[in-house]
Amino acid sequence: MNEESIYYLDNNATTRVAPEVVEAMLPFLTEQWGNPSSAYSFGKTVGKAVAEAREKVAALINANPREIIFTSCGTESNNAAINSALTSQPGKRHLITTAVEHSANIKFGESLEKRGCEVTWIPVDRAGQLDVHEIHEAIREDTAVVSVMTANNETGVIYPVEEIAAICRSKGVLFHTDAVQTPGKLKLDVKSMEADYLSLSAHKLHAPKGIGILYVRKGVSFQPYVMGGEQEQGRRGGTENVASMVAFGKAAEIAMASLDKDLGRIKALRDRMEEGIFNTIEGVSRNGAKKPRLANTSNLSFANCEAGAILLLLDREGICASSGSACTTGSLAPSHVLTAMGLTPELAMGAVRLSLSKYSTDKEIDHLLEKLPEIIAKLRGNPTKTTESATQEAKR
Ligand SMILES: *Cc1c(COP(=O)(O)O)cnc(C)c1O
Numbered sequence: 001m002n003e004e005s006i007y008y009l010d011n012n013a014t015t016r017v018a019p020e021v022v023e024a025m026l027p028f029l030t031e032q033w034g035n036p037s038s039a040y041s042f043g044k045t046v047g048k049a050v051a052e053a054r055e056k057v058a059a060l061i062n063a064n065p066r067e068i069i070f071t072s073c074g075t076e077s078n079n080a081a082i083n084s085a086l087t088s089q090p091g092k093r094h095l096i097t098t099a100v101e102h103s104a105n106i107k108f109g110e111s112l113e114k115r116g117c118e119v120t121w122i123p124v125d126r127a128g129q130l131d132v133h134e135i136h137e138a139i140r141e142d143t144a145v146v147s148v149m150t151a152n153n154e155t156g157v158i159y160p161v162e163e164i165a166a167i168c169r170s171k172g173v174l175f176h177t178d179a180v181q182t183p184g185k186l187k188l189d190v191k192s193m194e195a196d197y198l199s200l201s202a203h204k205l206h207a208p209k210g211i212g213i214l215y216v217r218k219g220v221s222f223q224p225y226v227m228g229g230e231q232e233q234g235r236r237g238g239t240e241n242v243a244s245m246v247a248f249g250k251a252a253e254i255a256m257a258s259l260d261k262d263l264g265r266i267k268a269l270r271d272r273m274e275e276g277i278f279n280t281i282e283g284v285s286r287n288g289a290k291k292p293r294l295a296n297t298s299n300l301s302f303a304n305c306e307a308g309a310i311l312l313l314l315d316r317e318g319i320c321a322s323s324g325s326a327c328t329t330g331s332l333a334p335s336h337v338l339t340a341m342g343l344t345p346e347l348a349m350g351a352v353r354l355s356l357s358k359y360s361t362d363k364e365i366d367h368l369l370e371k372l373p374e375i376i377a378k379l380r381g382n383p384t385k386t387t388e389s390a391t392q393e394a395k396r
Contacts, residue, residue, distance in 0.1 A: 007319040007364045011204075012153050012181060012297060012355035017247070018206040024250040025208070028243035036240050037231065046242055053249030057213055060252035061179075061198065062189040069214045069222075069232045070245055074180040074201030075104040077214040078147070080225035080236075081176040081197035082108060084216075085145035086117065087223040089174075092144035098122045098130055098159075099340035101149055102178060106336065122148075127289035128157040128341050135164055139171045150179040150198075151186065154337040154353055155288030156297025158186070165194045174220065180204055180212075184255040184262065184358070185294045196220045202244065206357070207251035211244035262358040267295035269365055270356050274298050276369040281376050287338060287351055296356040299338075301347040305379045310352055313375040319368055322353050 008016070028049065034040075036047035051065070058065040071077045082095060082105070095112065097105050099121045109119045120138040124130045135146060146168050151158045161177050168175035176197035182188055183205045190198055196217045203209040216222045216235075228237020278284055283303035302310060307323035314321055323335070334348035343351070354368070 005318045007317070007367050009354045009356065009360070009364065009368065010320045010322050011357035011360070012156075012353065013322055014203045014209060015206045015357050016359050017208055018251060018254060020254060021207050021247045021250045025243040025247040028246055032242075036242055037229070049246050050240055050242055053245040056249035056252045057200070060183060060188065060256055061200070061215060062191050063215050064218060066233070067190075067215050067218055069216060069235045070240065070248075071212045071214055071226075071236060072210055072238075072241070073212045074102075074178070074199050074204075075212075076225065077199035077201070077212045078102070078104040078176070078178050079108050080214050081199065081216075082112075082145055082147060083225045084197070084221075084223045085174045085176065086112070088221045089144050092142045094118045094120070094140055094143045096120045096122060096135060096138050096143060096146040098124065098148055100124050100128065100130075100152055100154075100157075100337045101147070102153055102180070103336075105147055105149075105178065124157075124340050126342050128152060128155045128287065128337070129289055130159060132160055132163050132167065136167050136171075139167070139173055143171075143173050145174040145176055145197075147176040147178065149181075150177045150188075151181045151294050152288070152337060153181045154335055155299045155341075156181075156294035156355075157288045158292040158294060161195065162193050168196075169194060181294065183252070184259060185266075185296055187259065190215055190217065202248040202251060205248075205251045205255055206359075207247040208244050211241055211248050213248070258358070263295055266356050266358060266360065269360055269362070270296055270298055273354065273356075273365045273368065274300075276365070277372060280369065280373045285347065287341065287343065296360075298354045299351055300354070301338075301343065301351045302376055303347065303350060305350045305376055307350055307352050309379050310350075310375060313378070314368075314371070317367070317371045317375075319371065323351055 032046055034043040034046045036043055036050045054065045054068050058068050097109055113119050122130050122134050148159055148161060148164050150161050165175045174196045177195045178199045180199055180201045198215040201212040222235055224235050226236050226238055231237060231240055285301045287299040287301055311323060334345055338348040338351055
């Protein structure tokens with residue numbers, strides 16, 4: 001399928017790489033291929049580009065460049081933060097996180113439980129929101145770290161991380177936040193947020209996959225997760241992924257310059273999309289509070305429909321959307337996020353996530369609003385229709 005026939009409504013899974021970003025990174029895949037750690041000038045010019053990229057990513061979250069560690073992805077950043085909190089405080093074996101985190105945190109937490117750590121999983125209510133008092137109550141003498149995402153990738157629900165950070169600070173506990181879904185959608189300021197660790201990933205911000213950062217607040221001790229050379233001030237071994245770092249820097253710069261302008265347009269499009277769906281289809285419910293919620297995300301449950309079947313028929317029309325997170329597709333289990341919110345298995349299985357970006361167009365929304373009502377009617381017309389029968393049909 002070529003790009004013209006793609007209607008991309010899955011920007012929380014990954015985003016299109018901006019043309020300006022490709023242009024900025026190309027020299028580092030062609031003539032500027034030196035090792036940034038080398039002492040000769042062919043390497044040093046590359047090192048300078050890495051330093052500039054670090055400054056730009058730091059500016060995106062109002063951090064000092066020295067507080068930025070480049071990593072291979074958001075998953076690594078999350079794992080590295082929690083690992084560091086535990087290894088730098090050997091007596092502390094308890095951590096607090098939520099039931100709705102990205103699988104990067106869920107799986108890591110589960111593996112830590114098997115290795116003798118204790119994890120408190122903070123629940124959420126029907127709107128997907130958590131109660132900060134529960135976090136306050138869960139903090140113990142041996143709590144090494146509290147990790148709460150800034151915004152949820154499936155529902156777009158925004159969490160009160162500043163308030164949680166303040167609680168952690170008052171109790172002397174480290175605080176990490178997975179902010180991967182927020183650049184380009186929220187203003188981020190680590191100074192006012194007072195997080196000790198914060199994770200970002202470039203591919204959710206119109207830069208390539210395979211590059212992330214972990215912010216580590218000055219004065220917070222950091223124990224490396226990936227050990228090797230002295231790169232990243234000895235905090236993360238491995239020869240720098242220069243082109244991708246430069247790309248991340250460029251994407252951060254663009255996002256900062258156009259956040260306000262982009263966000264208003266994205267929100268207007270998303271709201272028009274939701275309104276259009278609610279006006280033309282019965283039995284639709286929105287998952288996740290109306291506010292506070294990311295302006296680009298919509299998670300909707302279609303009663304008496306299976307998301308797998310909806311997605312197959314949408315795909316046939318060139319529309320890319322997802323059910324839950326990309327990482328859990330392929331499995332028949334309902335989303336852990338929607339389950340934690342207390343949705344019935346039926347409604348959780350009927351949930352579709354539509355997520356926009358600054359590249360989303362009216363044409364894409366119009367196409368969705370034209371096709372979706374037919375698809376839902378078709379699936380409801382045959383109540384026994386399962387993912388398999390939709391597959392058969394899609395093949396015809
Ligand atoms: C995408 C995502 C991640 C994982 O980032 P990768 O760079 O793909 O490893 C982590 N957390 C959230 C909230 C995400 O949306």
